[in-house]
Amino acid sequence: MKKYITYNKKTTTKILSLLLVSAVGFTSLQPAFASQRKSQAQDAKRAAENNLNSVNNNISSITNRQQELQREINALDAELVELLVNMDILSDELDTKEQQIEQANKDLKAAQKEENDQYERMKNRICSMYMRGDNSVLEALLGASSMSDFLNRVNYYNAVYDYDREQLEVYKETKQQVIDLKSQLLTEQSEMEEMQENYKLQEADLKTMVAQKESTMDDFDSQLSQAKILAAEYKETIQQQNQIIRDEEEKERLAREAAERAAREAAAAAEQAAREAAERAQAQAEAEARQRAAAQAQAQQSASGSSSSSAGSGTPSANSPSTGSSSSGSTSSGNSSSGSSAGTSTPSAPAVSPSGATGSDVISYATQFIGNPYVWGGTSLTNGADCSGFVMSVYAHFGYSLPHSSAAQAGCGRGVSYSEAQPGDIICYSGHVALYMGGGRIVGAQSSRTGITTANATYRTIIAVRRIIN
Secondary structure: OHHHHHHHHHHHHHHHHHHHHHHHHHHHHHHHHHHHHHHHHHHHHHHHHHHHHHHHHHHHHHHHHHHHHHHHHHHHHHHHHHHHHHHHHHHHHHHHHHHHHHHHHHHHHHHHHHHHHHHHHHHHHHHHHOOOOOHHHHHHHHHHOOOOHHHHHHHHHHHHHHHHHHHHHHHHHHHHHHHHHHHHHHHHHHHHHHHHHHHHHHHHHHHHHHHHHHHHHHHHHHHHHHHHHHHHHHHHHHHHHHHHHHHHHHHHHHHHHHHHHHHHHHHHHHHHHHHHHHHHHHHHHHHHHHHHHHHHHHHHHHHHOOHHHHHHHOOOOOOOOOOOOOOOOOOOOOOOOOOOOOOOOOOOOOOOOOOOOOHHHHHHHHHHOOOOOOOOOOOOOOOOOHHHHHHHHHHHHHOOOOOOOHHHHOOOOOOOHHOOOOOOOOEOOEEEEEEEEEEOEEEEEEEEEOEEEEEEEOOOOOOEEOOOOO
8 A cells, every 4th residue: 555655656756857847848948049049149249349349449549639630730720820920021021121222222322413413513613723723723812912811711722622521521421321221221131031931931831731631630530430430330230239139038038937837837737636646546545445444344244253343444644745946047247348548748847047147148148159150940059040049049058948939939038128128138020039139239040141140129120029037
């Protein structure tokens, strides 16, 4: 009896296990195919994300380079505008110089004419006085009524002669002054024309640089446009793969729920089958026990006839097996991101002037280099410098760090009026600078024709006076 019950329990357990295995196997078969597609979508998504990160980094790099390039273009545009303004000012100054030269030519012709007229008048008087013969002069002198009259006549002839000589010298001096003025004006005009040519070269260079940078900017725009197209494609790919992953995860979720539901139903069915089998076994055992008891009682009655027997029966017990199943799953995900930032700074420290340095010291040092050559863009006081390079190098000797640009030097130090100018101050013109010597004179690198020389401070329009020392 016990062996039968045990056999039924084992059979029931096997049936329950078989049902559970079948349910799990059925539910795990479908996710296997879905998992492969999800894995492929995740791989495609990771590849698209890596490509998108690369393209975004490229976009960021292009954008930064565009911004830097735009700053350079803006600076060049500002420099070009300043150069054009200086060219306009210089053109006006050249017109003024031409008018001054024209006036000097007129003054020179007038002086030459006056000299010639004076010379002719003097010749006529000499001819009148001396070339008519000694007798006329002698008669004029002897015709004096007294010694006083005689001396007066002698003094008269001497005064006329001295006057003629004096007037002739005056007009010669005037003529020489006009010649010198014309020469100075021609020199200044030549320097300004040379500066105008330099401006034109600078203008051409600046326009070329701006055109090159604008071409580079256009190329950056094309690269940026292509990069944005790629980024949009990668974003679309990522979205598509995300949708696939969501669809597959939804399928997995539904499959898990179906598997869990099937497992629960199988477990319930197995438990119900086991319970029913146990109940049938219990009923059958009880029936068999009753039959055996009845047969035994009948046999005893037949054997003894008078004796009575009693039979006992036991109540078998059945245990219903319990089964349980557990499933566990784990998911893991990981992502990584990286970022970088860079920054550069260029510190600058102002130079400190030695104690005791004066503007006169600056001029004393600067005048040592008079006669040395002018070299556009140069900074050597001996081998050649341009106007701003000369001022920069002179002040560098005294510990000052000035920029190599006439426009930038016009903003250094503090501004004073020309009437307050002192030796060592920077006299600023349109596109040109020099050092004030005092007495209305300047020293500086003027032009390739004159080199480092001195000049009149007001030979051009002064736009600023900057004091560096004190």
